[in-house]
Amino acid sequence: MNSSSWVDSLDLNASARSLRLETPKETNGSNLVVFGRKLSVKEETGALVEELNRVHEENAKLTQMLTAMCESYTALQSQLRDLMNKTNVEKELSPTRKRKSESGNNDDNVVVVGNSESSSTDEESIRKPREEIIKAKISRAYVRTDASDTSLVVKDGYQWRKYGQKVTRDNPSPRAYFKCSFAPSCPVKKKVQRSVDDQCVVVATYEGEHNHLPPSQMEATSGSSRLSSVPAGSAAPVKSSGPTITLDLTKSKSGDEEARNQSKPKIDSPEIKQYLVEHMASSLTKDPNFTAALAAAISGRMFSTKSN
DNA sequence: CGCTTTTGACCGGCGC
């Protein structure tokens, strides 16, 4: 929904940016030569100045657009973070929701709750009881699939054996349970279920780490640059060869700070502002997976927000 | 024939 418009605006801005960068070259080049043939030097200068002003205006407009876009992006991101913190606090405070399976479900943190060093924040370490000592590592992957595709198959390079399927209370679509085919030597399990919000999105929850290489290891490891894996501190447990996009929204703290610093103005000189905007835009747009990941993440969060 | 999938039964945790 909104995510698509986000994507659109990102693309728009991306193209706008390149337009801004290219325009001056054009004016200095062929355009003026064409005009210059007919105009006197004075007129030519006038036209040049006019053109320059026009480009400046355009530049300012585009810069404004980008700044606005970046600010709303940052705002939305911090909103999401607040929301997630809120839901986490609620969960901690309400003992009525203790069922651990539900914690797996509600906890839309999209995150690794694991024993790996780097993923543990202060809050996490507080609410990390024995549960997670037992459960090695939990990561979650959002995979965009065709809505008509009813097979809950997430191609991640590993081979899985389905051992159960259940319809859970809070989601009409069935949840499938998989074990790694290398079990029992490999203890990894995964649960796959369509997102209750967006039927096109399949949520795969991985528990544990593979203690072996994936059958399709060659492709999986070499192709892994296509996706952003869960930065759980250690090597990502899931090597995806498909269109798997894993988002760690809670991990966005540092990135968020960065984004905030970039869009939040101590921006005094227009050069700095322009640089920041350009830097922001390029960092946002150069990653082809960014828009898809953002779309999936935002759509997921938005719906869960509505349903709360 | 061996492996995978399906599906109903069963189990254990949790709230009331």
Added chain:
DNA sequence: GCGCCGGTCAAAAGCG
């Protein structure tokens, strides 16, 4: 203690 619920088991069916 009972019922609900998520997770797992295991027999039967399906498939290459």
